[in-house]
Amino acid sequence: MPSSEKVRWGILGPGSIASRLLQDADRGTNFSVVAVGSRSRDRAAEFGSRFGIARVHGSYEALLADPAVDAVYIALPNSLHHPMTMLALAAGKHVLSEKPYSRHPEQVVEAFDAAEAAGLSLMEAFMWRHSPQTRRFMELLPEVGELQSIRSTFGFVMASTSDVRLEPGLDGGALMDLGCYTISGSRMVAGAEPVRVFGEQTLGPTGVDVRFSGLLRFPSGVVAEIVAGFTSTQRSLEAVGSKGTLVSRDPWQGELGGIELNGRAEPVGVPDDAYRLEMESLSAAILGHGQPLLGRADALGQARTIDALFRSAASGNPVSLAG
Ligand SMILES: NC(=O)c1ccc[n+]([C@@H]2O[C@H](COP(=O)([O-])OP(=O)(O)OC[C@H]3O[C@@H](n4cnc5c(N)ncnc54)[C@H](OP(=O)(O)O)[C@@H]3O)[C@@H](O)[C@H]2O)c1
The missing domain is CATH 3.40.50.720 (NAD(P)-binding Rossmann-like Domain)
Known part of the structure; x- marks a missing residue:
């Protein structure tokens, strides 16, 4: 072409x-x-x-x-x-x-x-990942010093009882629908793939997870905490380091909030349609x-992490991804 x-x-x-x-x-x-x-x-x-x-x-x-x-x-x-x-x-x-x-x-x-x-x-x-706000977040990330932990959330209150997100046969559930963003954010901030994960899920009446919490440990020792769910409204991505904290109040949709470095609002540039x-x-x-x-590496990192979190939640044990 x-x-x-x-x-x-x-x-x-x-x-x-x-x-x-x-x-x-x-x-x-x-x-x-x-x-x-x-x-x-x-x-x-x-x-x-x-x-x-x-x-x-x-x-x-x-x-x-x-x-x-x-x-x-x-x-x-x-x-x-x-x-x-x-x-x-x-x-x-x-x-x-x-x-x-x-x-x-x-x-x-x-x-x-x-x-x-x-x-x-x-x-x-x-x-x-394509938004100017995400680019700005990554530009500011070095300001937190040595990265220590990551926290991210994504949730909304699901009013419908017939949404495709509630269908087990269509691979619904909170981890798939919303937790995948928190995994994406954690992997982006850590700049690496997790070596061990632990997941806990709460199943709803249709059999899919309506809430999912997880811990992702990265090779550097950084631990990311993720929370996703259909029962409360929350959106955030937070990187905590030796010199401070960087927070995005609406990292995934970029409609609310903005970015704060050590509690101070940072300009994020001209908004654009992601x-x-x-x-x-x-x-x-x-x-x-x-x-x-x-590309391939990112999609594979996502799928490996989702798969390991589901296996951990099902077994009650941490799952290693090393090697
Ligand atoms: N990137 C984002 O910001 C974002 C936001 C929301 C959702 N998503 C993703 O986009 C995808 C679609 O989500 P959506 O909210 O657009 O879903 P949706 O409106 O419920 O469904 C999208 C389309 O899927 C088709 N479909 C095929 N098989 C179906 C089935 N068995 N049941 C219901 N619909 C079926 C329907 O089209 P026809 O029947 O007319 O063919 C329907 O219009 C999901 O993977 C979701 O994770 C991404």
Whole structure:
């Protein structure tokens, strides 16, 4: 694909996050959204008319077969990320898959092996990693001195009883939906992969974890504490070091708060739409300009940590990830 062209994206799943992504997609410098696929042609058509998307497909397979689509954004429930990614790669499409890519490390390996073999780009959609606020947080991190501990939280009160996040068969649950951000934040701040984890979960009536707390120990001795849940509202990322504390009050969505260093508010720069930036990052890589911000190593680190935390919570014992 010549670098002067725009990447033509198709959306799989016209749901809530796909709607959010499209809020600022018109400003995309190197991509355009040209198609949408749904299990229902009516839903695809309604979404297409709402967002001015001309090509509408009544099945995911039909979208994957559309030659006018270069890349697909997989905005489906968690258990469908991996199977749909494999189908998309087999159809020759680049892939941006919503988070968490998978709780199974072997699926991450299989997908990145397939993408590399086909010369296609694949990225897990942690949009918060693309925000100016996150960049500023990492610029300020050295100010805390020698890093000692990390704390992060993400929670909201789940009002619905029929949300896909409550479905065990769709890989729902608080660790998958929200805890994956706290894992992402802990790994980013530590700059390493955990060597041992311990997890505790509280299961709800549908069988998924509605609250999950975990400890992640990193090779340096830094310990990260993570809390995720569907029963209270909380969002934070905190790095504690020998010289001070850096706190982000809304690290994942960047809607509230800001960043404080030792209790003093820090300017975070001009806010920008992290969803559009994420799409621009992967589109640039597809057009031959550098690598995606997040690749195989990050997705594998996420899946290994999620898997180990679930195993720890199930057994009541710490799980080693060393070696
Ligand atoms: N990055 C972020 O900020 C962010 C925020 C929220 C969610 N997410 C992630 O995005 C993904 C989708 O979340 P969402 O909130 O957008 O979900 P959603 O609106 O409930 O569902 C998205 C779409 O999935 C399709 N779908 C396919 N099989 C389904 C099934 N068995 N049950 C229900 N829907 C099914 C539906 O489209 P059709 O039936 O029309 O095909 C639906 O519109 C999740 O992996 C979630 O973790 C990311």
